[in-house]
Amino acid sequence: MKILFFTxxxxxxxxxxxxxxxxxxxxxxxxxxxxxxxxxxSFGFSLKEIEKDGFKVDDKIYMALDGYNKHTVTKSMGILMxxxxxxxxxxxxxxxxxxxxxxxTLIASIVSAYTDIPIAHIQAGELSGIIDGQARHAIGKFSxxxxxxNKDAASRLKKLGEEKFRIKLVxxxxxxxxxxxxxxxxxxxxxxxxxxxxxxxILVIYHPPQARIESIKQDLNSIFDFLxxxxxxxxxxxxxxxxxxxxxxxxxxxxxxxxxxxxDNLPREEYLTLLKNTxxxxxxxxSGILESPTFKVPCVxxxxxxxxxxxAKNVIDVNKISxxxxxxxxxxxxSKSFKRKIKSVINPYGxxxxxxxxLKIILNTKIDDKxxxxxxxx
Amino acid sequence: xxxxxxxxxxxxKLNSIIEKILINGHRTVIVVEKKKVLGLISEGDILKxxxxxxxxxxxxxxxxxxxxxxxxxxxxxxxxxxFQKHLCSLIPVVNSNxxxxxxxxxxxxxxxxx
Numbered sequence: 404m405k406i407l408f409f410t411x412x413x414x415x416x417x418x419x420x421x422x423x424x425x426x427x428x429x430x431x432x433x434x435x436x437x438x439x440x441x442x443x444x445s446f447g448f449s450l451k452e453i454e455k456d457g458f459k460v461d462d463k464i465y466m467a468l469d470g471y472n473k474h475t476v477t478k479s480m481g482i483l484m485x486x487x488x489x490x491x492x493x494x495x496x497x498x499x500x501x502x503x504x505x506x507x508t509l510i511a512s513i514v515s516a517y518t519d520i521p522i523a524h525i526q527a528g529e530l531s532g533i534i535d536g537q538a539r540h541a542i543g544k545f546s547x548x549x550x551x552x553n554k555d556a557a558s559r560l561k562k563l564g565e566e567k568f569r570i571k572l573v574x575x576x577x578x579x580x581x582x583x584x585x586x587x588x589x590x591x592x593x594x595x596x597x598x599x600x601x602x603x604x605i606l607v608i609y610h611p612p613q614a615r616i617e618s619i620k621q622d623l624n625s626i627f628d629f630l631x632x633x634x635x636x637x638x639x640x641x642x643x644x645x646x647x648x649x650x651x652x653x654x655x656x657x658x659x660x661x662x663x664x665x666x667d668n669l670p671r672e673e674y675l676t677l678l679k680n681t682x683x684x685x686x687x688x689x690s691g692i693l694e695s696p697t698f699k700v701p702c703v704x705x706x707x708x709x710x711x712x713x714x715a716k717n718v719i720d721v722n723k724i725s726x727x728x729x730x731x732x733x734x735x736x737x738s739k740s741f742k743r744k745i746k747s748v749i750n751p752y753g754x755x756x757x758x759x760x761x762l763k764i765i766l767n768t769k770i771d772d773k774x775x776x777x778x779x780x781x
Numbered sequence: 782x783x784x785x786x787x788x789x790x791x792x793x794k795l796n797s798i799i800e801k802i803l804i805n806g807h808r809t810v811i812v813v814e815k816k817k818v819l820g821l822i823s824e825g826d827i828l829k830x831x832x833x834x835x836x837x838x839x840x841x842x843x844x845x846x847x848x849x850x851x852x853x854x855x856x857x858x859x860x861x862x863x864f865q866k867h868l869c870s871l872i873p874v875v876n877s878n879x880x881x882x883x884x885x886x887x888x889x890x891x892x893x894x895x
Contacts, residue, residue, distance in 0.1 A: 444829070
């Protein structure tokens with residue numbers, strides 16, 4: 404059996420890496436296809452992280468057209484569609500494993516489904532704001548196995564007409580890294596990056612909210628106005644390549660102060676180290692929703708990018724972004740009572756034992772007519 | 782007064798960046814916009830760009846290292862630590878708004894040791 408793993412962003416790599424490590428241990432034959440942000444220097448060239456993790460990337464598909472607006476991002480997806488067909492034809496995998504809700508993942512699901520290759524979809528059935536949520540459900544329609552990270556997502560898949568036997572409640576595999584303590588001491592990062600973390604720091608990740616590109620500048624004004632008043636270092640992680648990302652980067656350079664640090668990409672261990680030790684994660688990254696509860700770190704979630712997603716008690720939502728509202732949420736997040744409250748928080752996305760479950764289910768699932776011919780139950 | 786050959790604008794192209802590096806002899810230039818420091822470009826960054834198959838029309842903003850080391854005041858001890866740890870050849874000194882105020886060069890630092 405040969406499994407093809409597909410990844411286009413650092414976030415997805417976090418989902419897939421623990422499963423690939425299990426593949427190596429269990430000597431399962433696999434092929435790895437990387438595309439989009441992994442291959443872009445301007446987005447941190449995370450391909451080198453994959454290689455440093457000890458994995459060979461068998462296929463590199465260059466797809467991204469410059470511009471990073473709605474039109475170039477959509478056109479880029481067309482490029483992927485035609486290129487991925489050739490990869491699947493050459494590799495001829497038994498399974499394609501996809502994760503998450505990104506546009507390139509949707510394209511991969513279409514190509515796999517139309518070339519009759521069964522799809523296992525990780526992080527299936529969840530809600531997310533903006534177009535990602537629509538993409539996730541569309542990927543679900545093409546998928547043959549759905550790996551749900553929580554009960555809420557599993558029950559949604561059922562309501563969406565997916566057959567019960569396809570839905571597997573396994574948790575979120577990116578939490579395996581957290582359980583296996585794949586992080587360093589913060590003092591190592593101080594030495595490496597020459598940043599003094601003594602007074603604490605805030606981790607800021609703000610991706611373009613696709614439906615509201617026009618408001619990015621205004622939102623960033625509010626974020627910077629608030630951050631300016633906090634006497635801590637701010638560690639920014641560059642946004643993903645979605646439409647509007649170049650606006651965020653330009654605004655960052657205009658408004659940046661000497662206590663703002665920007666990283667295009669960080670090795671996963673370093674990112675987790677920063678997340679574990681931060682006073683608060685602010686922004687709209689799924690990491691705030693999925694990963695921060697394990698470390699019991701407060702998360703101030705901005706805007707509607709993560710709208711509707713199941714969240715733990717460490718998340719404070721600021722739906723309409725303004726300096727005043729961010730400040731209020733941040734003050735709440737740093738209060739003794741809030742910190743006391745989140746000490747007992749349980750991550751609803753699982754306990755960090757997902758990757759083995761996922762791999763075993765894939766290996767033990769018979770590829771037959773029952774699996775391949777989907778009956779939509781509504 | 783910081784000499785012009787240490788500075789490039791964000792839209793400056795690779796040829797011009799290389800020329801400035803050759804003139805200043807410090808293997809690095811600072812990318813600025815209205816004196817605000819945006820990043821640093823070293824010879825290593827240029828080699829990386831070539832490895833990633835970027836062409837000569839690539840702009841400074843797409844080449845620069847955004848997570849560069851800098852200092853907030855002209856502090857010899859701190860500069861020494863950075864030079865020793867990171868082997869960089871130039872450290873900008875900025876104010877709280879990232880406006881370039883001064884710079885340390887490895888050359889001057891080594892001369893002081895002599």
